[in-house]
Amino acid sequence: MSEQDPRFDRAFFARSTIKVAKELLGALLVAEDRWGMTVGRIVETEAYLGPTDAASHAARLKNVRAKSMGWEPGFAYVYRSMGIHAMLNVVAKPPGAAGAVLIRALAPVAGEELMKERRRLQERKQLCSGPGKLCQAMGITLNDHGVDLVDGERIWFERGEPVKSITAGPRIGISKNAEQPWRFFETGSPFVSAHRRGEVIVTPESLEALR
């Protein structure tokens, strides 16, 4: 990885899903289409592991497991939740494993007017403070399922100012394997989607415990 290239390379995503989930905090998510460009700073992610993680689609959905197991790291896994909302994941896993990182919230950086139009909202904090919201704000749909986020020209990640402090807590809206603290967000950010009991600031010591 060179210092010059703002984009993350394939190897960045070919590592532990949990590590990637934490290190994506502070990075920029960029989406471009004919309407313009939108950019957000990632402030919240969740890690979903392979078949051993009961909350993961990899454990429940046969097609998805087959696909995401075969996918190279750095590709987009987009699915529809609750019939309405699109969810953006990036495949992130060591070779031979399964896993993906759900992008849950962004702080708007550029293209705010376009975001406001798409969201039909003016409040900055509401534009991307949730996985469904940010997909709507950036124009990400099921059509983006399977696109390459490393070499693609539609959606990609760039390095950003690293976050100063990470808080970890239980993932949102799941019932199975809910006790795992695999949701990560920038401590104190006003753009995160929600708060739950059991959130703890990640210290260097507890960081080790998370793998």
Place this chain on the structure above:
DNA sequence: ACCTGGATCTTCT
């Protein structure tokens, strides 16, 4: 074929 359960968001009260 039919039923069910969601990795959600908005709009009420």
Place this chain on the structure above:
DNA sequence: GAAGATCCAGGTA
């Protein structure tokens, strides 16, 4: 705080 919108994949038959 509660419920409705809305759809897909998996399981069961």
